[in-house]
Amino acid sequence: MPSDPGGAVPAPSAPRRVGAVVSRLGTWLRPVLPRLVLGGLGALGASLLALAVPQVLRWVVNGPLIGGGNLSAVVAAAGLVALLGVLEAFLVWTRRALIASPGTTAEREMRTALFDHLLDLPIAFHDRWAGGQLLSRSMSDLSMLRRWMVFGLVMLVVSATTVVVGVVLMLSTSWPLGLVYLTGAVPVIWLGFRFREDYKVIARRARDQAGDLATTVEESVHGIRVLKAFGRGEDALEEFAQQADELRGTEIVKARTLSRVTFALGTVPEVVLALTLGLGVWLAARGAADLGDLVAFFATAAVVNAPVERLGQLLAMTMDARAAADRFFEVMDTEPALTDPAHPLPVPPAPPGGSRVELSGVHLRFGAQQPGARDVLDGLDLVVEPGETLALVGLTGSGKSSLLGLVPRLMDVTAGSVRIDGVDVRDLRRADVRAMVAIAFEDPVLFSAPVAENVLLGVRGLGEDEALVRAEQALAVASADFVADLPQGIATVIGEEGLSLSGGQRQRVALARAIAARPRVLVLDDPLSALDVSTEAVVTQRLRSMLAGTTTLVVAHRPSTVALADRVAVLEDGRITGVGRHSELLATHPHYRYVLTALAAEHAEPAR
Amino acid sequence: MSAQTRAPRDAEELASGHLTATREDARTARRRSLALLGSLLRPVQARAWATVALVVLAQAAQVAGPALVAVGLDRGLPALRAGDAGPISLVTLAYLATALLGGLLTAAVVRVSAQVSQAVLLDLRRRVFRHTQLLSLEFHERYTSGRIISRQTSDLDAFRELLDGGVTTLATSVLTMVLTAISLAVLDWRSGLVLLVAVVPGIVLTRHFQVRSQEQYRRSRTASARLIVRFVETMTGIRAVQAFRRERREAGRYGALAEDYRATSNAAIRLHGRFDTGLTLIGNLTVATVLLVGGLRAMNGDLTVGTLAAAVLYARRFFTPLAQIGMFYNAFQAAVAALEKLSALLAEEPSVAAPVHPVPLPAARGDVRFEGVEFGYGDGPTVLPHLDLHLPAGHTVALVGETGAGKSTIAKLLARFYDVRDGRVLLDGVDLRDLDPRDLRRAVVMVTQEAYLFSGSVAANIALGRPGATRAEIEDAARAVGVHDVVMSLPQGYDSPVDKRGVRLSAGQRQLVSFARAFLADPALLVLDEATSSLDVPGERLVQEGLSTLLTGRSAVVIAHRLSTVMGADRVLVVHDGRVLEDGSPGALVEAGGRFAELHAEWRASLR
Ligand SMILES: Nc1ncnc2c1ncn2[C@@H]1O[C@H](COP(=O)(O)OP(=O)(O)O)[C@@H](O)[C@H]1O
Ligand SMILES: Nc1ncnc2c1ncn2[C@@H]1O[C@H](COP(=O)(O)OP(=O)(O)O)[C@@H](O)[C@H]1O
Numbered sequence A: 001m002p003s004d005p006g007g008a009v010p011a012p013s014a015p016r017r018v019g020a021v022v023s024r025l026g027t028w029l030r031p032v033l034p035r036l037v038l039g040g041l042g043a044l045g046a047s048l049l050a051l052a053v054p055q056v057l058r059w060v061v062n063g064p065l066i067g068g069g070n071l072s073a074v075v076a077a078a079g080l081v082a083l084l085g086v087l088e089a090f091l092v093w094t095r096r097a098l099i100a101s102p103g104t105t106a107e108r109e110m111r112t113a114l115f116d117h118l119l120d121l122p123i124a125f126h127d128r129w130a131g132g133q134l135l136s137r138s139m140s141d142l143s144m145l146r147r148w149m150v151f152g153l154v155m156l157v158v159s160a161t162t163v164v165v166g167v168v169l170m171l172s173t174s175w176p177l178g179l180v181y182l183t184g185a186v187p188v189i190w191l192g193f194r195f196r197e198d199y200k201v202i203a204r205r206a207r208d209q210a211g212d213l214a215t216t217v218e219e220s221v222h223g224i225r226v227l228k229a230f231g232r233g234e235d236a237l238e239e240f241a242q243q244a245d246e247l248r249g250t251e252i253v254k255a256r257t258l259s260r261v262t263f264a265l266g267t268v269p270e271v272v273l274a275l276t277l278g279l280g281v282w283l284a285a286r287g288a289a290d291l292g293d294l295v296a297f298f299a300t301a302a303v304v305n306a307p308v309e310r311l312g313q314l315l316a317m318t319m320d321a322r323a324a325a326d327r328f329f330e331v332m333d334t335e336p337a338l339t340d341p342a343h344p345l346p347v348p349p350a351p352p353g354g355s356r357v358e359l360s361g362v363h364l365r366f367g368a369q370q371p372g373a374r375d376v377l378d379g380l381d382l383v384v385e386p387g388e389t390l391a392l393v394g395l396t397g398s399g400k401s402s403l404l405g406l407v408p409r410l411m412d413v414t415a416g417s418v419r420i421d422g423v424d425v426r427d428l429r430r431a432d433v434r435a436m437v438a439i440a441f442e443d444p445v446l447f448s449a450p451v452a453e454n455v456l457l458g459v460r461g462l463g464e465d466e467a468l469v470r471a472e473q474a475l476a477v478a479s480a481d482f483v484a485d486l487p488q489g490i491a492t493v494i495g496e497e498g499l500s501l502s503g504g505q506r507q508r509v510a511l512a513r514a515i516a517a518r519p520r521v522l523v524l525d526d527p528l529s530a531l532d533v534s535t536e537a538v539v540t541q542r543l544r545s546m547l548a549g550t551t552t553l554v555v556a557h558r559p560s561t562v563a564l565a566d567r568v569a570v571l572e573d574g575r576i577t578g579v580g581r582h583s584e585l586l587a588t589h590p591h592y593r594y595v596l597t598a599l600a601a602e603h604a605e606p607a608r
Numbered sequence B: 001m002s003a004q005t006r007a008p009r010d011a012e013e014l015a016s017g018h019l020t021a022t023r024e025d026a027r028t029a030r031r032r033s034l035a036l037l038g039s040l041l042r043p044v045q046a047r048a049w050a051t052v053a054l055v056v057l058a059q060a061a062q063v064a065g066p067a068l069v070a071v072g073l074d075r076g077l078p079a080l081r082a083g084d085a086g087p088i089s090l091v092t093l094a095y096l097a098t099a100l101l102g103g104l105l106t107a108a109v110v111r112v113s114a115q116v117s118q119a120v121l122l123d124l125r126r127r128v129f130r131h132t133q134l135l136s137l138e139f140h141e142r143y144t145s146g147r148i149i150s151r152q153t154s155d156l157d158a159f160r161e162l163l164d165g166g167v168t169t170l171a172t173s174v175l176t177m178v179l180t181a182i183s184l185a186v187l188d189w190r191s192g193l194v195l196l197v198a199v200v201p202g203i204v205l206t207r208h209f210q211v212r213s214q215e216q217y218r219r220s221r222t223a224s225a226r227l228i229v230r231f232v233e234t235m236t237g238i239r240a241v242q243a244f245r246r247e248r249r250e251a252g253r254y255g256a257l258a259e260d261y262r263a264t265s266n267a268a269i270r271l272h273g274r275f276d277t278g279l280t281l282i283g284n285l286t287v288a289t290v291l292l293v294g295g296l297r298a299m300n301g302d303l304t305v306g307t308l309a310a311a312v313l314y315a316r317r318f319f320t321p322l323a324q325i326g327m328f329y330n331a332f333q334a335a336v337a338a339l340e341k342l343s344a345l346l347a348e349e350p351s352v353a354a355p356v357h358p359v360p361l362p363a364a365r366g367d368v369r370f371e372g373v374e375f376g377y378g379d380g381p382t383v384l385p386h387l388d389l390h391l392p393a394g395h396t397v398a399l400v401g402e403t404g405a406g407k408s409t410i411a412k413l414l415a416r417f418y419d420v421r422d423g424r425v426l427l428d429g430v431d432l433r434d435l436d437p438r439d440l441r442r443a444v445v446m447v448t449q450e451a452y453l454f455s456g457s458v459a460a461n462i463a464l465g466r467p468g469a470t471r472a473e474i475e476d477a478a479r480a481v482g483v484h485d486v487v488m489s490l491p492q493g494y495d496s497p498v499d500k501r502g503v504r505l506s507a508g509q510r511q512l513v514s515f516a517r518a519f520l521a522d523p524a525l526l527v528l529d530e531a532t533s534s535l536d537v538p539g540e541r542l543v544q545e546g547l548s549t550l551l552t553g554r555s556a557v558v559i560a561h562r563l564s565t566v567m568g569a570d571r572v573l574v575v576h577d578g579r580v581l582e583d584g585s586p587g588a589l590v591e592a593g594g595r596f597a598e599l600h601a602e603w604r605a606s607l608r
């Protein structure tokens, strides 16, 4: 299976600094900050208490027990220890209880914000971005961010605080030894910085590769029929395995980088301590240091070294979170190229005779086109008169589907304008345009929902019974009698999670959906291509009477579909080169004849 | 999922507690999941134990530090005072050595454990991918792509959590606890007995946590799969969502599922929080009890105060790693739930099973026989009641009939996408169920209406027909179907990426590319299921010319609605309700004046 890791992902934006990431995350952190801080304090309290308890034990054993040796003193001491134990458990509980829900809440908020943003981004964005990349952002990246917010960030603060407090204590205990210990910070900071630089690149790569892997899985499932038809399961597996192996390689490089910093953070403080031990003993031997100070110094050092060592893991987690945040914001920061206007015009009143669609001087160019190539639509003019049905005919790849997408504003023109009843679609809210225009796509898209719901997708504000009637009418026009034979009739769940339908059946449901919306403008992209001849004849006849009065633009590949139309427009080289009745064009327009009639092959133009 | 869906989807969902889950099911699921874990760990056994050994050594090196400090102060200092610098130098050097050794060992643990965990993940990823490719279409039609993706992403991530941190923390913690317990038992076995008492509430708590968290994590896995299913479906159908203004509604549905997922994760985290709190409490109260019991004994003079102090401190230290073990157990529970889902997927039997004793067919001729075939999808209604058919090699046979007649079903049986309920399908006299799958795929290739392109280059997509084909062969195939010029007009020619699902090409161009695949595959029997439905007439003609060269001496089954395609066939079968109504050459059938003659007349009329 061909794959193109990374190819479908736009180049990563410049990585952000951790501080910038935190401030961006602020939007989601702020509402939960109080609980997060309280929970953090709980964590700090619990860990301080955990440090204090051994001291208390020592004091209790040495004090009351040695001193009195009476029953009440023993019970009191045990009671005190039990009380402290309960308090510690309570602090553990508060921390968990306080932090858990803000973390998951923030995660959910980010997840739905991402989803909402994706729904707002235009088709062009979705065409460019691989599915797995979006999915991995919404799932694993956001869950990484949550774990970092509630654990990584909190522990980073707690550990750093512990280290600073500990070092201050050590300096105050013995400043020469403390200074020696501090010199260890120089290589640690330098290595930490190097590590950050190396690790952030790899962390990002690992996440991107995981996204690509998800894409491959998605495609291998969506394309399962092709893979089976060609018996390419093994090849697909090989390719997937290779990609998964690359990810494994990256993860191992990541671990190697981490192991370097783990080594540094584990070794340097201990090496420095070994040196301070020699120095301390030397100082003590010369009477320049006190033995008690030395003991206290090393006891504190033992406490400080643990969080220093932990810093490596926490730093790595922070870098991972940062890569996740970068990936998340990359999508969030993509401004929709197609937006509602700042000052939308009101929807023009529906003219009694039907709406008029006017395309003037329309240019359309895709970013991915060859530089010198002609625009797909190259200064095209076309008018669909109120109430008429206009067929659009052209060779495959001539730009018919692209043109259709301009009317409900799924795409924007590069130049020129599309007007409905005199108003440029770009001056209207997207929702308003799309309420006026209903479309049936070339590849029918069904959702996992009952047939009725699929058909009523574009219908608003009808009661349940009326809606059902509407759906049944639309299905009747699309000649979808098969629906009645489904196990639960119109309530049968279809789509991925429901019953599978054949191509022709799907196409008819999609057609019914466009019809049911009762739009002012109906746009049909080759709506009968998967129908057999007799079904097609029935649908054509019903559709024709239903379309009377609705302005309709229909792409046609076959003469039988053209029969739906009042007039036909020929799309050739990005322009409309002829408009007229089928018979007129057949007689006068050689390209039309070439495109549409198999019988007229002799008069055909030479190859394209 | 609404009530209208068919019977319970699979055992997996049963076990997830959403339908009537019995304890038996849950237990089977857990057992299967643990078996999977075992089979994944077996190949890395040696390295896993090596990791544990490294952890133990690293731990020992770390413990050596404080001990050396003690030696340095106790022995080194007096010696130095006495003028002998030997001992302190030795101690310092020894400390330096252990520091380096400890750092190296810890770093090695990071590396080796990553290697182990990545090897296991790669193995699991491959297994899941291979298995999903092996599973039949019938499975894919009910399981949904989103759930497979969620198995490969989110469930795998949950498992990874365990592998990444789990084993090392577990080894460290258990080691600490065992060493401490031994020390305590040696010091004062009576105090050791008190620890044993703590085991009872510990087991009760753990058991409680195990049962509850298992359920919770199962729920969480299901909730995450649902979220992913919704995400994938919405993004796949984004065109329709936007065109019919369903953004708000989709956001609402997704938001509800995101909240479900949040709630289940939150509940799982809180459950862990309670477990953690409970463990802390048990540990702390046990320490108080040790103190109380020891204190009373000390009062009676059965115990020295020094021993008591040490015993209490040991008891305290014994419980310190418990939080880590709790964390491990939590990760383990999450991983088991994820593995339950994965193992359920791996336990799915392909309904189209590979033959036990495959019959090779190195050079197929393409002679097909249906003998008394009865077929229906799953346990649904019968689609083909009884079919007897002989398609001799070297002929082009066209199937015509209304949508839903069963034409595609016949084609899919030919390609063994499904197995028959009764009777048999033979290729060159060999039952398809006995035929070596590789030979079957080489002999029979099917091109369908849905031309699925994978992200990647055009060339790679065509090469899917025959991996390893040269560029020249790929170009020849493209030329044969008339898509070469189109490809050359793309910015990077054959290396141009087609983007998601081939959106850079028009629907007709995509069909041509998938035709080129079939050309390249060069099978003995070519099955075309409405493969030209989106082509324009000239494109179709070109394909037909290409086909007629390709098909000389080969067999073909062509399903088409356009009679232009059908008229060129050697033989036509008119299918209705799963039965063959007419059978003969196109000319003969037109003469005979049946259904086909009607279709033919309609078609002639539509051309005018
Ligand atoms: N997203 C895209 N990026 C680049 N090129 C595109 C894209 N979509 C369509 N094209 C190109 O635009 C041309 C017109 O495509 P389309 O409108 O789908 O044709 P058709 O007339 O068959 O419906 C084709 O040559 C196709 O390659
Ligand atoms: N994957 C499937 N699962 C269940 N029923 C199916 C499936 N595919 C087709 N059917 C049903 O089988 C019957 C025959 O369909 P099909 O062979 O696709 O017809 P044709 O190709 O002639 O249009 C139809 O009633 C259809 O609904």
Ligand SMILES: [Mg+2]
Binding pocket: A397, A400, A401, A402, A442, B506, B507, B508
């Ligand atoms: Mg098109």
Ligand SMILES: [Mg+2]
Binding pocket: A502, A503, A504, B404, B407, B408, B409, B529
């Ligand atoms: Mg079919």
